[in-house]
Amino acid sequence: MIRFLLNEQSIESALPSGSTVLDFIRTHQRLPGTKIGCREGDCGACTILVGEWVNEELRYQTMTSCLMPLGNAAGKHIVTVEGLNMRSLSPVQQAMVDQNGTQCGFCTPGFIMSLTGFLLEPGSGDHEKAIASIDGNICRCTGYKSIERAAALIVEMARARPAKGHLDWLVQHQFIPEYFLKIPARLTLLEKDLNSQMPLVRGEMMIGGGTDLVVQKHLAVKNASLDHVYDTSSLQEIALENGRVRIGASVTVTRFAGSPVLQDHFPDLARYIKLISSTPIRNMATLAGNLVNASPIGDMTVFLLALDASILMNDGKQKREIKLRDFYLAYKKMDKRQGEWVEAILFEPPGENRRFHFEKVSKRTHLDIASVNSACLVQLADDGSIREIHLSAGGVAPYPKYLAQTAAFLSGKKPAGPVLEEAIRIMNSEVAPISDARGTKEYKRLLLRQLFLAHMIKLAAAETSVHEILFA
Ligand SMILES: Cc1cc2nc3c(=O)[nH]c(=O)nc-3n(C[C@H](O)[C@H](O)[C@H](O)COP(=O)(O)OP(=O)(O)OC[C@H]3O[C@@H](n4cnc5c(N)ncnc54)[C@H](O)[C@@H]3O)c2cc1C
Ligand code: FES
Ligand code: FES
Numbered sequence: 001m002i003r004f005l006l007n008e009q010s011i012e013s014a015l016p017s018g019s020t021v022l023d024f025i026r027t028h029q030r031l032p033g034t035k036i037g038c039r040e041g042d043c044g045a046c047t048i049l050v051g052e053w054v055n056e057e058l059r060y061q062t063m064t065s066c067l068m069p070l071g072n073a074a075g076k077h078i079v080t081v082e083g084l085n086m087r088s089l090s091p092v093q094q095a096m097v098d099q100n101g102t103q104c105g106f107c108t109p110g111f112i113m114s115l116t117g118f119l120l121e122p123g124s125g126d127h128e129k130a131i132a133s134i135d136g137n138i139c140r141c142t143g144y145k146s147i148e149r150a151a152a153l154i155v156e157m158a159r160a161r162p163a164k165g166h167l168d169w170l171v172q173h174q175f176i177p178e179y180f181l182k183i184p185a186r187l188t189l190l191e192k193d194l195n196s197q198m199p200l201v202r203g204e205m206m207i208g209g210g211t212d213l214v215v216q217k218h219l220a221v222k223n224a225s226l227d228h229v230y231d232t233s234s235l236q237e238i239a240l241e242n243g244r245v246r247i248g249a250s251v252t253v254t255r256f257a258g259s260p261v262l263q264d265h266f267p268d269l270a271r272y273i274k275l276i277s278s279t280p281i282r283n284m285a286t287l288a289g290n291l292v293n294a295s296p297i298g299d300m301t302v303f304l305l306a307l308d309a310s311i312l313m314n315d316g317k318q319k320r321e322i323k324l325r326d327f328y329l330a331y332k333k334m335d336k337r338q339g340e341w342v343e344a345i346l347f348e349p350p351g352e353n354r355r356f357h358f359e360k361v362s363k364r365t366h367l368d369i370a371s372v373n374s375a376c377l378v379q380l381a382d383d384g385s386i387r388e389i390h391l392s393a394g395g396v397a398p399y400p401k402y403l404a405q406t407a408a409f410l411s412g413k414k415p416a417g418p419v420l421e422e423a424i425r426i427m428n429s430e431v432a433p434i435s436d437a438r439g440t441k442e443y444k445r446l447l448l449r450q451l452f453l454a455h456m457i458k459l460a461a462a463e464t465s466v467h468e469i470l471f472a
Pocket of ligand 3: 101102103104105106107108138139140141142
C-alpha cells in the first residue's frame with residue numbers, strides 16, 4: 001500500500017509503485033487540472049507540488065508528475081492545481097489573468113504550481129528566483145512576457161511574506177487554502193519508516209527520481225518490482241569525512257546545489273547548476289541516477305569525473321570503492337556487478353589552490369542536454385606550472401570521458417600557447433564524437449577546444465596571462 005496525502009485527501013493505493021503520479025491523479029482520481037503534454041519532463045504541463053519533511057521543516061518542491069513514480073509519493077503531500085483552488089482566484093491565479101498570462105490555458109496550471117511553489121520556498125524571493133521557478137514550464141501561446149509580468153506582480157505582493165511562518169501568512173492572504181495548516185500534523189501521522197526500504201536489492205529494478213528510467217522504460221518501470229531509493233535516508237547525507245566530501249547516492253541535484261558544505265568549495269556552483277535541466281527535474285534527479293544512466297553527456301557525471309571522484313559500490317554483503325573514471329567501459333556499459341548499487345560518491349574538494357571549473361554548451365539554456373560539456377580541476381605550482389590536473393568531457397565519446405592522456409601531458413607544464421595546442425591535439429586523439437541532432441562531429445571537436453581554453457583562462461589566468469594562454 002502506498003499512503004500519502006493528495007490535496008486534502010488521504011490516499012491508500014495498491015497500484016504498482018512504478019505507475020506515474022500523473023496517471024494516478026488524472027485517471028484514478030479524476031483530477032484533470034494537471035495536464036499531459038510531453039510525458040518526458042520537458043513541458044511542465046503536469047507540474048505538481050510535493051511537500052515533505054526536510055530537517056523538521058515542511059518543504060514543498062515542484063516535480064513533473066509524468067515522471068514521478070507513485071512509490072516516491074509515499075509519506076508526502078501531493079498538491080495539484082485543484083488543491084490550490086479556493087472560492088475566488090488566488091493572487092497567483094489572479095495575476096496570471098490580469099497580465100494576460102493565459103491564452104489557450106493548457107500550460108497555465110503548471111505555471112500556477114511553479115509560481116505558488118516559489119512562494120512556498122522559505123526565505124525572501126526576488127524576481128530572479130520567481131523567473132527561475134518557471135524554468136521548467138513551456139508556453140506555446142503567450143510569448144512569456146505576460147507571464148513574466150505576472151511573476152513580477154507576485155513578487156511585489158509577496159514582499160511582506162515573513163521568512164518564518166510563511167505558511168500561515170500564505171493562508172491568511174489566500175495564496176493557499178486553509179487546509180494547508182493541518183498538513184504538518186497529518187504528515188507526521190503518516191510518516192513511515194522510509195529507511196526500511198533500503199539498502200537491500202529486492203526488486204528487479206532500482207529507481208531514484210525516475211527522470212531517466214520513466215522516460216526510457218515507461219512500461220517496464222510500471223510492471224517491474226522496484227526498489228525505491230529516492231527517500232532512503234542512509235543514501236541522503238552530504239558530509240566532510242577525513243578531508244573528503246561524501247555524498248549519498250540519492251542526493252538530488254537540488255540538494256547538491258543547496259548544500260553549504262559544497263557551496264563553500266564551489267563558489268560558482270549556482271551558475272553551473274542552472275545549466276542543468278530545470279527546477280522540477282533537479283528536484284527529482286539523483287546523483288547515482290546520473291552516474292548509472294551512463295549518458296555520454298551526463299552533466300553531474302562530467303562534473304564528478306573532473307574531481308577524480310570515487311564511488312562506493314555495495315552488493316549487500318561487501319563494499320568496494322572504485323574510481324569513477326574506471327566505471328565506464330563502453331556505451332552504457334559499466335563496471336557494475338550483479339546486485340550492486342551505488343551507495344556514495346567521494347572526492348577531495350577543491351580549495352584555494354585546487355581550482356575547479358565546469359562548462360556546458362547546449363542549444364538553449366534551460367531544459368536542454370549538452371552538445372558538449374566539460375570540467376577541469378587544476379592545482380598550480382608557484383611558478384605557474386601545472387602540479388595536478390583532471391579533465392573530463394561529455395558529448396565527445398560513447399560514455400562520459402576522463403581525458404587521462406591530456407592530463408598526463410599537461411602535468412608539470414606551464415599552460416601557455418604551444419603546450420595548449422599540443423594538449424588539444426592529444427585531446428582530439430582521445431575523443432570520437434559523432435554527428436547528431438546536437439551538432440556535427442567537427443563542431444563538437446571545436447566546442448571541446450573552446451571549453452578547454454575557457455577552463456585554462458578561468459583557472460590559470462592569474463598566473464599566466466590570457467594573452468600567453470592563447471597566443472604565446
Ligand atoms: C526533461 C529532462 C531534462 C534533463 N536534463 C538533463 C541535463 O540537463 N543534464 C543531465 O545530466 N541530465 C539530464 N536529464 C537526465 C536525468 O534527469 C539525470 O540523469 C538524473 O540525474 C537521473 O537521476 P534519477 O534519480 O531520476 O534516475 P532514475 O531514472 O531513477 O535512474 C536512472 C538509472 O540509475 C539507476 N540507479 C538509480 N539509483 C541508483 C543507485 N543508488 N545505485 C545504482 N543504480 C541506481 C536506475 O536503476 C537507472 O538505471 C534530464 C532528464 C529529463 C527528463
Ligand atoms: S507532461 Fe510534459 S513535463 Fe510532464
Ligand atoms: S497559454 Fe497556451 S500554451 Fe500557454
